[in-house]
Amino acid sequence: MDKTVPPRAFVAGHPVRHSRSPLIHGHWLKTAGIPGSYEKLEIAPEAFGAFIGSMKDGSAPFVGGNVTIPHKEAVFGFADDVDETARLIGAANTVWLEEGRIRATNTDAYGFAANLDEGHPGWDSGATAVVLGAGGASRAVIHALLQRGFGSVRVSNRGKARAVELSDRFGPRVSALGLDDLPDLMAGADLFVNTTSLGMDGSDVPPIDFSPMAEGGLVTDIVYVPLMTPILAMARAQGRPTADGLGMLLHQAVPGFEIWFGLRPRVTPELRQLVIDDM
Numbered sequence: 711m712d713k714t715v716p717p718r719a720f721v722a723g724h725p726v727r728h729s730r731s732p733l734i735h736g737h738w739l740k741t742a743g744i745p746g747s748y749e750k751l752e753i754a755p756e757a758f759g760a761f762i763g764s765m766k767d768g769s770a771p772f773v774g775g776n777v778t779i780p781h782k783e784a785v786f787g788f789a790d791d792v793d794e795t796a797r798l799i800g801a802a803n804t805v806w807l808e809e810g811r812i813r814a815t816n817t818d819a820y821g822f823a824a825n826l827d828e829g830h831p832g833w834d835s836g837a838t839a840v841v842l843g844a845g846g847a848s849r850a851v852i853h854a855l856l857q858r859g860f861g862s863v864r865v866s867n868r869g870k871a872r873a874v875e876l877s878d879r880f881g882p883r884v885s886a887l888g889l890d891d892l893p894d895l896m897a898g899a900d901l902f903v904n905t906t907s908l909g910m911d912g913s914d915v916p917p918i919d920f921s922p923m924a925e926g927g928l929v930t931d932i933v934y935v936p937l938m939t940p941i942l943a944m945a946r947a948q949g950r951p952t953a954d955g956l957g958m959l960l961h962q963a964v965p966g967f968e969i970w971f972g973l974r975p976r977v978t979p980e981l982r983q984l985v986i987d988d989m
């Protein structure tokens with residue numbers, strides 16, 4: 711990095727206006743006194759390859775950035791090095807320029823685990839997890855759970871075929887089931903993770919009985935708007951410990967900031983409140 715030029719980073723998406731990343735990185739830049747910037751870039755799919763090319767040749771003067779929908783998978787075709795984490799998850803969310811090469815990783819699995827490490831130390835001491843949903847977010851969660859040593863990850867999805875794909879992708883520790891199987895899956899589970907948008911559109915969420923879970927079994931949701939999602943509310947009402955998903959958003963931003971700006975930022979209550987106030 712040329713130390714005389716303030717470093718610039720970005721979030722590239724289409725649409726990008728809803729991204730909360732500028733708020734997070736802007737806060738860290740300000741509190742650390744770094745004279746850099748973090749900018750929203752609206753980039754259509756057909757322009758994305760050229761953008762990455764211009765970052766590489768220096769005509770777009772960025773040290774790196776986040777890529778979001780719809781570029782998270784497309785970036786594989788344009789980056790020089792995609793790390794194993796991003797390959798396993800099947801999507802990248804963080805890119806940077808290093809010695810003339812475009813590198814890419816995915817920090818969502820890190821963010822998921824770091825959030826629970828902070829609020830619920832020991833969350834990963836269990837053996838069995840239930841994951842509701844089989845989309846992109848689910849893949850990051852499953853990767854984190856396998857890394858943290860869960861011996862059995864039971865994926866339940868409305869469309870069972872997508873859950874089967876994940877069990878093929880991640881191997882024998884991951885089993886695939888349909889939504890009808892959910893009650894059986896709960897037996898003895900140490901952790902329940904919702905990765906779907908179930909109930910977010912105002913529709914009713916079918917009741918979930920958390921009582922077959924292991925004693926002290928934790929329920930978490932990666933959806934964070936609202937903080938108390940219908941699934942977390944249901945778990946609370948049944949006396950379960952819960953963890954909301956906002957921390958995952960905040961923690962997944964940490965590695966990118968450190969790569970681009972050279973300083974590891976902290977996830978503080980002040981930052982959390984800043985994002986809540988913006989919701």
Ligand code: ATR
Pocket residue numbers: 842843844845846847848867868869870872905906907908909
């Ligand atoms: P993301 O990248 O956020 O995970 P996605 O890839 O679109 O988004 O995946 C959304 C997930 O939420 C899927 O598991 C989806 O189930 P299907 O694969 O059966 O579509 C799940 N989902 C969304 N709305 C749902 C609903 N009303 N009921 C049950 N599952 C739902």
